[in-house]
Amino acid sequence: DARVTQTPRHKVTEMGQEVTMRCQPILGHNTVFWYRQTMMQGLELLAYFRNRAPLDDSGMPKDRFSAEMPDATLATLKIQPSEPRDSAVYFCASGAEWTEAFFGQGTRLTVV
Amino acid sequence: AQSVAQPEDQVNVAEGNPLTVKCTYSVSGNPYLFWYVQYPNRGLQFLLKYITGDNLVKGSYGFEAEFNKSQTSFHLKKPSALVSDSALYFCAVRDSGYSTLTFGKGTMLLVSP
Numbered sequence: 001d002a003r004v005t006q007t008p009r010h011k012v013t014e015m016g017q018e019v020t021m022r023c024q025p026i027l028g029h030n031t032v033f034w035y036r037q038t039m040m041q042g043l044e045l046l047a048y049f050r051n052r053a054p055l056d057d058s059g060m061p062k063d064r065f066s067a068e069m070p071d072a073t074l075a076t077l078k079i080q081p082s083e084p085r086d087s088a089v090y091f092c093a094s095g096a097e098w099t100e101a102f103f104g105q106g107t108r109l110t111v112v
Numbered sequence: 113a114q115s116v117a118q119p120e121d122q123v124n125v126a127e128g129n130p131l132t133v134k135c136t137y138s139v140s141g142n143p144y145l146f147w148y149v150q151y152p153n154r155g156l157q158f159l160l161k162y163i164t165g166d167n168l169v170k171g172s173y174g175f176e177a178e179f180n181k182s183q184t185s186f187h188l189k190k191p192s193a194l195v196s197d198s199a200l201y202f203c204a205v206r207d208s209g210y211s212t213l214t215f216g217k218g219t220m221l222l223v224s225p
Contacts, residue, residue: 004155033213043202043215056212091155093213098206099163100146101213103155 002026006092006104013111018080021107024073025094032075033093033101034060034067043091049075050097082111114139114207118216125193126224133188133219135203142208145186147177150200150218159201162186173197193223 005024013019025032034046047067048056057067064086066078079086089108095101115138125131137143144163148156160171167179177188186203203216 031211035215042217045212045214048212050211093156095213098144098208098211100158100161102158103148105155 002102004092004094004102004104006090006107008107009105010108011110013082013109015083015111016081017111018078019082019086019109019111021077021090021092021109023075023077023092023094023104025075025092026102027073029094029096029102031095031097031101032069033091033095034075034077035091035093037089037091037106046077046090079109082109084111087111114205114212114214116203116205116214116216118201118203118219120219121217122220122222124222124224127195128192131188131190131193131197131221131223133201133203133221135186135188135216136184137186137203137205138184139205139207143184143186144206144208145177145179146204146206146213147171147175147186147188148202148204148215150202156202159188193221195223195225197221198223 007022030051032049036044046060052069069075087110089106091106093101093103117136146161147159150156162169162179170176175190200218202218
């Protein structure tokens with residue numbers, strides 16, 4: 001059963017530390033999304049890749065966040081330095097062009 | 113720019129009654145519309161989609177949605193609600209000319225026994 005895999009599932013870190021979240025998209029999917037979910041803001045798009053190229057990262061704070069796809073089987077989202085306001089659930093999703101995306105289980109990040 | 117509105121933060125319905133969760137959208141091209149469900153501490157699960165064809169689409173767990181182009185709406189429906197349907201529901205849209213997936217704020221559905 002194909003699924004999007006995210007690691008780690010939970011992360012607690014101290015303010016100022018670097019955080020790296022990883023995502024393995026479903027094999028054959030050419031689009032990858034990173035979303036952040038909070039109670040206040042709901043689901044926010046952070047980054048969107050198509051064929052490993054970043055197409056939209058307008059929702060991502062550029063000074064501390066970065067997203068990459070080093071290869072077709074791995075997408076990463078990094079925060080450096082992390083801040084308490086970054087505490088949220090981060091979701092990765094993958095899909096084929098113009099159709100639905102499939103979500104991972106998310107990484108729950110707590111920055112203290 | 114594309115956008116989605118879910119006007120109700122919460123919908124309450126009694127088990128066995130029909131349910132409707134509302135969604136309206138705005139896109140510049142042809143819309144690709146989706147509904148997702150999220151249970152506590154879980155990722156979003158895909159329910160159904162409209163790409164083209166019949167305006168009434170059927171999906172998982174007995175859910176269906178009706179695409180109305182003139183009203184730019186894509187409301188989620190189910191003829192008979194179950195307590196287990198209680199969850200957070202998201203409507204989403206992709207513009208045929210801009211393929212980012214944009215979500216609404218979500219509607220909490222509470223089905224009482």
